[in-house]
Amino acid sequence: MPTTRKLYGTRLMLLSWAAVAVLGAGFALAAFYAPIEADQGFSQKIFYVHVPLAIVTLCGFVFGGVSAIQYLRSGDPRHDLRSYTAIHQSLIFCVGALITGSLWAKASWGQWWVWDEPTLVSFLIVFLLYATYQPLRFSIEDPERQSRYAAVFAVVAGAFVPINFIAVRLADPLIHPRVLNQAGGDLPGEMRIAFYTSLVGMALLFVTLYRFEMASKHARAQLKSIKRRLGEHATSTGGRSAAPRITPS
Amino acid sequence: MTDKLPENGGYVAAAYLVFLALLLIYVAIMATRAGRLERELGDVLDIVQRDGAGEPGAGRQATGGSGPAEQRAPRGSEQ
């Protein structure tokens, strides 16, 4: 039986521990070290989980778009797998960002969904767009075309995100202070440390989960090709999958 | 943090809990997927061991060879 170490590799183990440590430290700092923010009071603490989630989600989508461009240029299925995993991962983080965002809205403005908060609204639109990535992949049979069309979608959606932010920001005249852009650096000392630690922790978490999923997809691909070589039909998980099929080189 | 949590403190806790829950669900899904993977690997390994003694790579005969494969099977099942 291949030991877990070989299947997942030592680096992944270290990465996981690092992610847990830094994220834990970030949240601890946020809870105990960072002062209560004068204007929004205690509810500002959600800021330390909501904003890193949002930022990491956006970076994930951008990374998905970039590896999609690489796939279109090179045709190497590994890029397609990276793009697929990155977008799949970012979608989950986006759900997290939306839920914590609505909790934040409830905490500081009293109702679950606030249409005045442009970033929150833009995230909802981006989520609705990227949620179609999976159905799109699933509805194309030919694996090679599936990868190509998914890559085109990832590039188009990647370019859409910034425009969407501009459009929504234009639509909502800002009336209340937006803590998000304060992350640009004018946060007081302690808060900034807590925020950046949580941000780094969240990024590490994303990379860890990303590599976990890549490893498991590779393993599944290798298993499938071993089975095919054995001419085994009994327990092969047939049927169409939206995940890219990579033939292990 | 000695004073009582302010009235909307509950939501802050909820936010962190939701994040944690999301993480745990994701890890759980990954775990089941890894489990299924290992089970399939186990099956494949049995097959390789069972017909490893027979002619290499040809389709498996249902009856299995009478010779060495038979002796190896019991030991294989002990693992």
Next chain:
Amino acid sequence: MKAAVATTEAPQGAAVTATDLVRRYGERPALDGVTFAVPAGSTLVVFGPNGAGKSTLLRVLATLLRPHGGSASVLGCDVQRQGWSVRGRIGFLGHDPLLYGDLSARENLDYHARLHGLRDPGRRIAELLAATGLERRAQDRVHTYSRGMVQRLAACRAVLHDPEVLLLDEPRANLDPAAGEQLEPLIGRASGRTRVVTSHDPAGGLAEADLALGLRAGRQELLGAAAAISADDIAALYADTHGMVPA
């Protein structure tokens, strides 16, 4: 060697070549290492059961499908890198006629002529319609045509821009002998063009072939001069398929 039709530049003998051509559908190889060379002006007939990769081969040569491995060239140009220059010089006649049912025969041919940049299509279209006996029905919509008439119109479309190479996927399918004769000067051996034709009829196919290629499940089973190959070798391609699940 038949008198090669005076082509603008004479490629080094072979008009259509394929070297270890591979094309996959997912993990299943539709074409698995096909190699041949067709001298200018001669005819290669491709035999093989359904799903053997005949149509895939034609579509790769027509630059509709990119090869996943190996290479193919038509008139000296690589289908993948120089697809652009190859397209104007190929006549492709597949299973679909590539014609619009709501348009008339003349409108369809006019559309294709403008796509190929023919300067004075009118005369050429009239000529082709006359040759295939369609000029009386030229104004009617194509969906009122019989299967034979559609095939003849599709043949006109394929040779409209006077291609030097013809790629024909079972051109004689659902055509009565008389209609087949009418197409002979356009897409038959009489047209003098280099041709790659797929066929299911060993005797008829060999008769019009200079070279014969046998495909099964994407693999090249048989290649050689038509004279040296007998109808039974071709029949053998189709017979022995019980062990093999046709892909």
Next chain:
Amino acid sequence: MPHHGSPHGDVMRLQTRSPEVAQRNTPSTFGAARAVLQKDLRLERRAPQTLVAMTLFSATTYVIFHFALDRDSVDGQLASGVLWVTMLLAALLGIGRLFVSDRDEGGLEGFLLAPVDRTALLFAKGAALLAFLLALQLVAVPLFALLLLGPTPDAGTWLQLLLVLVLADLGIAVVGTLVAAIAVQTRARDLITSILALPLLVPVMIGASNATAPLLAQAGAEPLPGRWLALLALYSLIFGLLAYAVFDFLVED
């Protein structure tokens, strides 16, 4: 095989190279796009389905809005909202039908066989969708004014409204063509078209509805806010370039 003998007298001429065909010139991208566009418009004239469907759809949607909002007339932001929601959903019908005739009757392959730049198809289909949208609005907007619109805009306002309509249609045409090209190769074609196109068209809707609102204000049309026109123009430009860049990957196989 007798080389030349055949019943048809003039067949001899067919084989020899007729002079003007020999010097073949590859058509310009614009020429090919024009050919495809004219073919599409002729197909629509011959068997009108898309345009009729879109127009009927809009008219029925106005009726539904009347009962849903329970109002005899609307104005300002609400009017602009009703108009643009109807236009968006009607556009979805047009987007869904854009490549269908080519895919079902093999037209796409006929185009791919021609020595023509692939993006000619993008220009042609974009122009076709733009033409459909403008033709639709030629009927649907006056109908809207008749049925639901409170204030009766003057000539100047109509011109400004036309400008907004054209800019928004440009955005819809570009995004619609790209989405249609992606969706036509998938199995659940009309589902994929809708769920892909709607989120992508949100910025166009934001721009269009906010630009139209002041024009339909109850107290007479206010000036057209340039900000929204800039958003629409920027969106069409960026997505136009993007579509141009990725279109080849959608048709090549």
